[in-house]
Amino acid sequence: VDTVNTADWAFFAKNGNDATQGAILTARAYTHRKKLIFFNGFYHGVSPMVQKIDYPGVTPEDVANNLYCKWDDIEGLKKTLEENEGEVAAIIAQPYNHGNFFDNAFPIDGFWQEVRKLCTEKDIVLIFDEVQCGMGRTGYMYAWQRFGIKPDLVLDRLQ
Secondary structure (H helix, E strand, C coil): CCCCCCCCCCCCCCCHHHHHHHHHHHHHHHHCCCEEEEECCCCCCCCHHHCCCCCCCCCCCCCCCEEEECCCCHHHHHHHHHHCCCCEEEEEECCCECCCCCCCECCCCCHHHHHHHHHHHHCCEEEEECCCCCCCCCCCCCHHHHCCCCCCEEECCCC
């Protein structure tokens, strides 16, 4: 907590997948909602609940509460939120898009500010998965600091 001046509390997990699961459980416990929003190009661990249906071994039940939005598309996100009003527990995202098989991409200006505003208005937990992009990879301590917003939960690993 002393290392991250905005952190109120912290917990250790044995790996990023467990940290992701803990963050999702925390968001669902807080909101009493089930649905999760992911942005295309994501990777948040190996658990079936954070995969897509086309991955081998993943069943429809595993991803029944997952919603997928295009990266950097605020209007598409707003539409998804409207279609699922009062059902979304969390938006989980990498602060910049750094998936496999494509170049890294920063969001358009103001994207995260608008997402933060929507999460606050709709009481949705904003989770940033910084396991691969935190602790200085963007020239800042955390990537979310670069974009000038504060997520509700941050996933990171000790370096």
